[in-house]
Amino acid sequence: MRPDKILYVDDEPMALKYFERLISPMAPVLTALSVEEGKAVLQARGGEIAVLISDQRMPGAMGNELLRYARDHHPSMVRMLTTAYSELGEAIEAINTGEIYRYVTKPWDLELLRADMRNALELSETRCERDNLLREKMAVQRQQLLASRISQLAVVCAGFMHADYARGLQVFLQAAERSGCALPPIDWRSMDHAELMQYEAQRSVAIGQAMAGWQHVFAAVATPAAALQALADALPGQVELVGDSATISNRQPLTWLLDAASHEPPSPALVAWLAWLMWWGGSAQLQSSEQGLVVRLGDTPSAAPADWMATAIERISLAASEAA
Template structure:
């Protein structure tokens, strides 16, 4: 939905009607008679509102409070204050506090009012276009980071775990796609690209060390039955196994996906690495499906998965990336 409306808040009914009559030729107008009603309008119809104009002096709360609320919760809305000449100090204070784009003095000059509002609408449109471009850029960067994590995990598995990692790792990627792996979040306000790359490298090393430790904790694979293997997994994940030893339910999706979609700079934990470590240790096919209370992990026919195609990793990166959109 494109934001194209102007919200005007004033406790005087005549002022609301006058504003709507003057401004409706250039944009649809919404009105509210108090700060609280203005907040409610923003909460329920904020996606429609491009510009907020508020009177300053209203019973109960001043317009500054509403503008401050809009700045915090609806930052793309262009905020304007209308005041009488005697309230000019409050308007200046609002500007200095970053709460408003500009102020409009009462009584209004029709042409100036319309010109100011047209400029505000244009600014709101530019902000929306900017935010749309930023979102697209962020999505691309998040997808790139997701692909980078998959390839990094492949290298880590190959370097820290003895034997062929491909069978277990392919099951890990398949299960991540099945349960709904997202793109990792990146807070660019707190981290730059160099710091991100450093933290991702440190993260990869930490995951590798934990994978190696889990292989020691799991012990010898030879001779373990599927039921025994599931009991080992249940202990590692701290979840109860089924009485028959045929499956277990993982209540938290992040247990199966956090190594791929965990937020940037999140330190991996032993529990967070346990699922991948167990799949590498077991080396045989398992089934992951949605169940009551979470995701059910159960054994399938014994034996290693069939031979993987040469492009299995590239295909997994593509499919998980598309699913994360």
């Protein structure tokens, strides 16, 4: 929903009525009599508000305080200050500190006030369009990173494990999808593309090293029962063994390799589930339950279809995007 309302905060009831009568033909107007009331409106209906305009001199707290609050909690909201000529120094300070878009002097020039409100609403619309484009761009970049990680895991699995890695990785991706795998975060404020690629390369190397460490553990297991016990031992406190099944109650080892931040190094436990599947994923069968992901081992190993990776990337990316 695109914000379309104007919130005006002033301790003078007549000023609120006058403003609403003047501006409501242009946009819906909300009003508040104090900074605290204004904060309450922002908390309850901040997503609906395109423009916040506040008087400066009010009992209890100054308008600047409300504008700072809006800047911190609703940074895309257009913020304005209305003040008397004698208080222009405070308005200039508010502009210089990034708290407001502009100020409107009292007493109002009615045509200038209408023009200012129109400009503020247009700016809000422009910011919404910009934010939507940025969100779409970020979602695409995060989808691309998720797909890249799946491809990297395939290379890691093929390089460190036996040749029949595809079915195990397919089961890993199915488990990640069922467990609510998210799009990995990318903080472009603290890194550029080259740094992201460096983190991702370091991450893949660390995953490969951990996989190689688990190889000697899981390759030595000979029976399905022993294999489930080995998985429980690798994930202490996160796996419950019941009969011929194992229930993984913690989501993290099921999705971390795909949706964690790039700079977070993997621990061996976070790689254990994928490593275990390299030996036992061919016969693994998954079932979701309220307690977690239930894993059973069948008698007949099954092969992954030819297009398994493309299908998995599409399904996981779509589910993660819809949940974002």
